[in-house]
Amino acid sequence: GHMQTRLQLAGAAKDRLHQRLLRFHPRDALQFAGRRRREADRLLRQAMQGILREKSSxxxxxxxxxxALSPLKVMARGYSLVYDERGERIIKSLSDVELGDRITVxxxxxELDCQVWGxxxxxxxxDEGTGNQA
Structure with a gap:
């Protein structure tokens, strides 16, 4: 009677303990960790692809x-660059040249080799003519 009951209780406790241990079975923990890692992996990949797309754009x-700002593009539209005779300095103003100066366009x-006539x-x-009005 009494011994039997104690054994049953002990058996039930052992079963409960066994169930609890099973819940913490390394295999289950590993599977769970694996799932979490795969999910984190997926999110990380998604985030990286998003950043990559944004940076590429x-x-x-x-x-x-x-x-659009390239000098070559600008020149293709019909603009040109004017340099001094040696091609070293860009001419931006009348004060950069004098009559008779040779310039390179x-x-x-x-390139065009030119001379300042006026x-x-x-x-x-x-009709105001030429003349050095610097």
């Missing part, structure tokens, strides 16, 4: 912007 946009496909300040009429 920023890079492409920067390249387009630089391309760079266009898309080459100079007209901005806003001067066509």
């Amino acid at each position: 920023q890079l492409a946009s920067g390249i387009r912007h630089l391309d 760079k266009v898309t496909d080459g 100079m007209r300040p901005e806003g001067a009429g066509e």
Whole structure:
């Protein structure tokens, strides 16, 4: 009677303990950890791809912007660059040259060797002629 009951109780306790131990079985813990790792992996990959897409798009946009500002693009639209005779200094103003100076004009496909025959300040009429009005 009494001994039997104690044994049953002990057996039940042992079963409960066994069930609890099973819950903490390394195999289950490993499976759970594996699932968590795979999920973290997936999220990390997603985040990295997102960042990569964003940075790629920023890079492409920067390249387009630089391309639009490229001197070659500007020259292709009909602009040219004017240098002093030796091609060392860009001429930006009338004060950079004098009458008779030789200058080099760079266009898309080459250079022109020129000479300054006349100079007209901005806003001067066509008939005011040439003359060094610096």
